[in-house]
Amino acid sequence: MSAPKKELKEFTPEEIAKHNKSGDLWTIIDGKVYDLSRFQNLHPGGLAALLDPDVAGQDATEIFYGLHRHEVLQKPQYARLQIGTVKGELSLIESREPGQISGVPYAEPTWLQKGYYSPYYTDKHREFQLVVRKFIDEVVYEDAQAREEDGKRVSQEVLDKMADVEMHAMRLGPGKHLKGRTLMGGLVKPEEFDYFHELIITQELTRVGARGYGDGLLGGMVIGLPPVLNFGSKELQERIVPDILKGKKFISLAISEAYAGSDVSNLKTTAVKSEDGKFWIVNGSKKWITNGTFSDYFTTGVRTDGGLTVLLIERGEGVETKQIKTSYSTTAGTAYITFDNVKVPVENTLGPENDGLRVILSNFNHERWVMCCASARSQRLVIEECLTWANQRQVFGKPLIAQAVIRNKLAQMIARTEAGHNWLENVTHQMNNMSYKEMSAKLAGQIAFLKMYLTQNAQDTARDAVQIFGGRGTTRTGMGRFIEHYHRTITFDSLLGGAEDVLGDLGVRQAIRKIPAGARL
Numbered sequence: 001m002s003a004p005k006k007e008l009k010e011f012t013p014e015e016i017a018k019h020n021k022s023g024d025l026w027t028i029i030d031g032k033v034y035d036l037s038r039f040q041n042l043h044p045g046g047l048a049a050l051l052d053p054d055v056a057g058q059d060a061t062e063i064f065y066g067l068h069r070h071e072v073l074q075k076p077q078y079a080r081l082q083i084g085t086v087k088g089e090l091s092l093i094e095s096r097e098p099g100q101i102s103g104v105p106y107a108e109p110t111w112l113q114k115g116y117y118s119p120y121y122t123d124k125h126r127e128f129q130l131v132v133r134k135f136i137d138e139v140v141y142e143d144a145q146a147r148e149e150d151g152k153r154v155s156q157e158v159l160d161k162m163a164d165v166e167m168h169a170m171r172l173g174p175g176k177h178l179k180g181r182t183l184m185g186g187l188v189k190p191e192e193f194d195y196f197h198e199l200i201i202t203q204e205l206t207r208v209g210a211r212g213y214g215d216g217l218l219g220g221m222v223i224g225l226p227p228v229l230n231f232g233s234k235e236l237q238e239r240i241v242p243d244i245l246k247g248k249k250f251i252s253l254a255i256s257e258a259y260a261g262s263d264v265s266n267l268k269t270t271a272v273k274s275e276d277g278k279f280w281i282v283n284g285s286k287k288w289i290t291n292g293t294f295s296d297y298f299t300t301g302v303r304t305d306g307g308l309t310v311l312l313i314e315r316g317e318g319v320e321t322k323q324i325k326t327s328y329s330t331t332a333g334t335a336y337i338t339f340d341n342v343k344v345p346v347e348n349t350l351g352p353e354n355d356g357l358r359v360i361l362s363n364f365n366h367e368r369w370v371m372c373c374a375s376a377r378s379q380r381l382v383i384e385e386c387l388t389w390a391n392q393r394q395v396f397g398k399p400l401i402a403q404a405v406i407r408n409k410l411a412q413m414i415a416r417t418e419a420g421h422n423w424l425e426n427v428t429h430q431m432n433n434m435s436y437k438e439m440s441a442k443l444a445g446q447i448a449f450l451k452m453y454l455t456q457n458a459q460d461t462a463r464d465a466v467q468i469f470g471g472r473g474t475t476r477t478g479m480g481r482f483i484e485h486y487h488r489t490i491t492f493d494s495l496l497g498g499a500e501d502v503l504g505d506l507g508v509r510q511a512i513r514k515i516p517a518g519a520r521l
């Protein structure tokens with residue numbers, strides 16, 4: 001990220017002060033001397049700001065950090081404006097190194113903070129987390145910022161590097177699909193890989209702070225491939241799974257329709273058997289399908305004679321996908337899909353005919369839990385931004401953090417995030433110790449409540465964060481860019497995998513079913 005090192009001179013403040021006019025313009029930021037003479041007319045904030053008597057030839061550190069993110073100075077085109085350092089002064093502001101753990105309180109979950117303990121994570125998990133973070137900082141972060149902005153698909157190079165360490169396979173959680181694979185360069189054995197490892201990957205990916213990119217990074221595979229692995233024929237699996245896990249082919253889960261979202265039993269897309277019984281003929285449409293614009297395969301819920309069936313539909317004649325523009329980046333490839341007399345071999349049926357609801361539901365707990373991992377972590381990113389900003393921002397002659405109302409917003413934000421994250425770790429611990437059957441029976445309600453709780457909190461946190469950042473929280477570039485992005489995209493999380501009210505209701509209905517027959521007040 002930083003520019004190549006060059007010989008830097010030392011200057012005294014007196015020497016620097018002489019360069020204080022248009023065409024001969026220096027300034028000091030954090031003990032470093034910048035020559036802005038040739039940049040002055042290109043400066044996005046204008047020339048006048050740079051000619052201010054408190055800036056031109058002076059130490060502008062406080063003013064600079066009130067207006068720019070530190071990352072501005074790390075960009076090569078700006079880093080090269082540095083010509084020297086101030087004699088006798090040290091730089092105090094740290095640049096984040098790849099893999100670094102944040103020192104800002106609550107920016108990291110407790111188990112990653114120095115001097116804290118956890119009953120859940122082992123030293124192996126810690127080692128794994130460090131390597132995954134470094135990988136994501138070095139391989140994914142820049143691509144995430146660029147693609148979120150230009151809306152293009154995740155770069156193939158990133159997908160290939162992720163495949164090299166088997167990250168696509170690991171994102172599907174523990175299971176048979178990991179057998180024989182070298183995970184993260186051999187750091188964890190397939191049989192040792194557990195839900196905390198998966199949580200780590202999901203949470204580290206969330207830290208890039210680019211929501212559309214996060215889904216574009218094969219979110220469709222995370223929810224669309226499990227039905228193939230759990231219900232597809234051996235032949236089908238052997239034919240399509242290897243290329244998907246290599247990041248060469250793509251798959252989506254195609255359930256929701258303009259007619260039916262959370263109400264999956266009311267789908268209108270139909271599949272009728274051909275006369276020879278060899279094919280399904282599929283007609284209908286699907287909406288909000290993540291990665292749909294570039295997917296090769298669609299795990300699709302269809303209405304059949306006696307109920308609901310799930311089919312693996314391959315891109316081909318009769319399948320059309322159109323980009324839907326949503327509140328987040330088109331890098332997610334969110335699609336509207338139409339199926340017009342699409343011929344699907346009956347061998348592509350996933351699970352028993354007319355029992356598709358079970359196939360779809362079997363995946364929901366894991367899908368929602370993944371969303372919980374992401375939501376819990378993204379709230380920490382907001383805390384880090386807000387705590388740091390409130391501490392550095394000067395307003396009415398004091399730091400913003402000196403205002404009790406701001407401290408109160410931060411208090412609520414931190415308490416909500418800690419509560420949700422700790423609950424998530426408890427649920428993850430249960431998943432690690434339960435069979436799949438037990439998980440389905442005991443955790444559907446818990447996970448539904450947890451997701452509802454986290455996304456409600458996330459929306460409160462987004463609203464509070466914008467108040468803390470003020471106008472900066474509403475612009476796509478500059479100081480508040482992560483906050484603007486979070487606030488704009490957070491509603492998505494509250495709907496994916498079931499709207500909040502639907503999830504809350506599911507949890508209560510499950511609880512009521514389990515009240516012992518003899519329970520009375």
Ligand code: HEM
Pocket residue numbers: 027034036043044045046049050052055060063064067068072073078081477478479
């Ligand atoms: C090495 C020195 C500097 C560089 C490379 C630089 C670069 C930039 C960039 C890239 C932006 C656009 C930020 C964005 O929206 O993404 C910007 C905005 C701005 N800069 Fe600078 N800048 C420098 C120094 C300064 C200084 C010393 C001042 C002093 C007042 C200043 C005042 C401003 C202002 C007022 C804006 C507009 C901020 C906003 O829209 O909120 N800049 N600068």
